[in-house]
Amino acid sequence: MPEAPMPSDTDSLRWQAVLDRDATPACGPFLYAVTTQGVYCRPGCPSRAPLRRNTRFFADIAAAEQAGFRACKRCDPKGERAALHAEAVRAACAMIEAAETMPSLAALADRAGYARHHFLRLFRDVTGVTPRSYAEGVRARRLQAALSAGDRVAEAVAGAGFGSESRVYEDTSRHLGMTPGAARRGGAGEVIRIAHAESAMGPLLVGATEKGVCFIGFAEPPEALEGDLRARFPKAHVEAADDALAETVRQVAAFIAEPAAALRLPLDLRGTAFQRQVWEALQRIPLGETRTYAGLAAEIGNPAAVRAVARACARNPVSLAVPCHRVVGADGDLTGYRWGVPRKKALLEGESRMQRKRLTQSQKIE
Numbered sequence: 001m002p003e004a005p006m007p008s009d010t011d012s013l014r015w016q017a018v019l020d021r022d023a024t025p026a027c028g029p030f031l032y033a034v035t036t037q038g039v040y041c042r043p044g045c046p047s048r049a050p051l052r053r054n055t056r057f058f059a060d061i062a063a064a065e066q067a068g069f070r071a072c073k074r075c076d077p078k079g080e081r082a083a084l085h086a087e088a089v090r091a092a093c094a095m096i097e098a099a100e101t102m103p104s105l106a107a108l109a110d111r112a113g114y115a116r117h118h119f120l121r122l123f124r125d126v127t128g129v130t131p132r133s134y135a136e137g138v139r140a141r142r143l144q145a146a147l148s149a150g151d152r153v154a155e156a157v158a159g160a161g162f163g164s165e166s167r168v169y170e171d172t173s174r175h176l177g178m179t180p181g182a183a184r185r186g187g188a189g190e191v192i193r194i195a196h197a198e199s200a201m202g203p204l205l206v207g208a209t210e211k212g213v214c215f216i217g218f219a220e221p222p223e224a225l226e227g228d229l230r231a232r233f234p235k236a237h238v239e240a241a242d243d244a245l246a247e248t249v250r251q252v253a254a255f256i257a258e259p260a261a262a263l264r265l266p267l268d269l270r271g272t273a274f275q276r277q278v279w280e281a282l283q284r285i286p287l288g289e290t291r292t293y294a295g296l297a298a299e300i301g302n303p304a305a306v307r308a309v310a311r312a313c314a315r316n317p318v319s320l321a322v323p324c325h326r327v328v329g330a331d332g333d334l335t336g337y338r339w340g341v342p343r344k345k346a347l348l349e350g351e352s353r354m355q356r357k358r359l360t361q362s363q364k365i366e
């Protein structure tokens with residue numbers, strides 16, 4: 001049965017849309033069939049325009065197929081190929097997400113059954129990024145989640161599926177550097193409990209979220225310490241909680257008085273990925289030892305970033321627990337310290353004294 005004849009003005013509008021390759025014609029959606037080829041197309045099909053006399057118009061797929069035409073592979077009027085492509089890309093994304101190490105482009109393309117360059121274009125069309133960027137994003141998110149959950153860097157790195165730590169740090173600056181949101185860093189919508197106390201080095205202020213200690217400052221007037229905390233977490237609600245933080249304060253004050261062991265407190269470190277990387281590296285410096293800024297930069301796999309490392313040390317929000325006082329200049333000088341060079345000197349002297357004492361004791365035991 002032939003399709004109902006279309007008004008001739010509609011046909012001429014449709015024909016003009018075919019000639020114009022107008023994918024969204026003003027006359028509304030339709031399909032056209034090319035009688036000499038047996039296929040039907042969407043307006044906008046990139047194939048060469050047929051002759052008018054070989055062209056028939058249809059309102060929908062059912063009508064075109066009923067008339068014996070099959071879907072054009074190029075313009076894919078049924079969306080079958082698009083669906084297949086999307087499915088192939090979805091499968092590739094799942095493969096990347098499940099993988100321990102990033103699958104090669106060749107492996108992904110082979111699995112999907114496409115040529116490499118074609119698969120790359122397809123992947124980019126569907127996801128907006130290359131498979132490599134997608135994989136790096138997946139791993140950055142895994143790492144971020146692990147670090148937020150409090151995993152140590154080395155474990156988080158292994159768990160995130162990166163090949164090596166140094167590799168992470170290459171990627172980190174590009175992908176992770178921006179991810180911990182400024183909102184989280186600013187403490188938006190959060191409560192920070194604080195406790196003021198006295199220590200062997202003057203006033204002490206400890207701040208903590210539900211997750212852990214987020215601020216330790218000392219050796220300044222209490223108002224100045226609190227001002228520093230509020231400036232670092234401008235969006236947080238700050239409330240006094242002397243009782244709740246009594247044990248934490250006791251540990252910090254004891255460390256200041258006599259650094260018998262590393263100050264191990266649950267921490268909630270807020271900073272950029274780079275800053276956190278530096279702060280994690282600081283936590284690995286054993287009590288009684290020091291590192292140079294250059295040494296620390298090399299340790300995080302970014303030897304050129306000496307000044308950025310120094311800046312990150314200066315931004316350390318939890319002095320003592322993240323021992324930025326254990327970083328010294330190349331010639332061993334004490335350089336700067338957020339809480340004053342004399343305190344840095346006193347802390348380092350106290351730590352090396354403890355270290356010597358421990359060594360002496362262990363020799364006695366032997």
Ligand SMILES: [Zn+2]
Nearest residue numbers: 041045072075
């Ligand atoms: Zn077509």
